[in-house]
Amino acid sequence: MSERIVLDARDIVVRYPGSPPVVAVDGVSLRIAAGETVALVGESGSGKSSVARAVAGIDKPAEGEIRFDGGAVSPLGMRRRERSLTAIQMVFQDPSTSLNPRRRVGDQVSDGIAAARARGLEGSRPEEWFERVGLDASWVSRFPHQFSGGQKQRIAIARALAARPHLLVADEPISALDASTQSSVAGLMRDLVAELGAGMLFISHDLAVVQRIADRTLVMYAGRVMESGDTAAMWAAPQHPYTRSLLAAIPKPDGAGRIPASPTAEERASWTAIPPITA
Numbered sequence: 301m302s303e304r305i306v307l308d309a310r311d312i313v314v315r316y317p318g319s320p321p322v323v324a325v326d327g328v329s330l331r332i333a334a335g336e337t338v339a340l341v342g343e344s345g346s347g348k349s350s351v352a353r354a355v356a357g358i359d360k361p362a363e364g365e366i367r368f369d370g371g372a373v374s375p376l377g378m379r380r381r382e383r384s385l386t387a388i389q390m391v392f393q394d395p396s397t398s399l400n401p402r403r404r405v406g407d408q409v410s411d412g413i414a415a416a417r418a419r420g421l422e423g424s425r426p427e428e429w430f431e432r433v434g435l436d437a438s439w440v441s442r443f444p445h446q447f448s449g450g451q452k453q454r455i456a457i458a459r460a461l462a463a464r465p466h467l468l469v470a471d472e473p474i475s476a477l478d479a480s481t482q483s484s485v486a487g488l489m490r491d492l493v494a495e496l497g498a499g500m501l502f503i504s505h506d507l508a509v510v511q512r513i514a515d516r517t518l519v520m521y522a523g524r525v526m527e528s529g530d531t532a533a534m535w536a537a538p539q540h541p542y543t544r545s546l547l548a549a550i551p552k553p554d555g556a557g558r559i560p561a562s563p564t565a566e567e568r569a570s571w572t573a574i575p576p577i578t579a
């Protein structure tokens with residue numbers, strides 16, 4: 301694997317207004333290398349989407365620094381920031397809202413190709429992208445409503461990757477899909493980003509899929525990273541008690557999985573008291 305770092309985020313803090321303000325992300329650092337898929341997991345409200353939005357440049361973090369391919373995103377250098385953002389693409393949870401219902405799907409994939417060409421990169425035809433994501437090339441002239449949810453997400457993935465991003469930020473990209481297509485769409489994303497030499501930040505509640513596709517995993521709780529490291533090693537021997545609790549909730553193929561009882565306030569306090577474990 302190439303060691304080119306496509307994303308280097310340091311000590312990111314995200315706050316939302318309120319009294320008191322909500323500290324959604326409390327000092328998160330993460331690096332993603334070209335060709336690498338990094339998963340962000342953790343219970344609802346742990347700050348995963350807030351990290352994704354900061355990394356994708358949708359929200360500006362209150363503190364911290366985010367570098368792409370070695371270049372800083374400066375709050376003052378808007379033009380430079382806009383330029384870097386074309387090299388970052390997002391795939392969201394619901395493909396029905398991310399695709400324009402009134403435009404032919406091939407034209408929407410062409411938007412991605414145009415973004416790549418604007419950066420001087422070679423861009424192929426929408427038909428080729430359709431084939432790459434497992435769709436029939438002749439469907440480019442159809443409209444979004446003529447596709448299933450899984451097919452629409454494949455189109456959104458084609459559009460994002462046709463822009464030849466350095467980084468793909470995918471926030472729950474499979475959770476709105478039929479269970480039967482979730483795993484294949486996730487596997488497709490992983491294979492394509494690796495093939496294109498991009499990095500991927502993959503957010504999912506589906507820990508079985510994360511185990512299968514992520515090279516590394518970051519476990520978040522209450523806005524902080526509790527544990528991070530190689531996915532296979534973490535699943536084989538989780539170190540942090542929060543990771544152990546989270547992984548214990550995955551149903552086993554033999555049905556032996558158990559959903560842990562709701563954690564007590566004491567357990568929760570103990571999780572944040574233990575220093576993060578990073579491999």
Ligand SMILES: Nc1ncnc2c1ncn2[C@@H]1O[C@H](COP(=O)(O)OP(=O)(O)OP(=O)(O)O)[C@@H](O)[C@H]1O
Binds near residue numbers: 316344
């Ligand atoms: N726009 C907002 N205004 C105020 N608070 C917010 C806002 N967005 C998120 N939050 C709060 O920030 C915290 C982190 O939210 P975030 O959506 O990042 O978590 P998450 O891990 O992605 O959750 P989920 O898995 O449910 O999407 C939560 O306490 C949430 O209520």
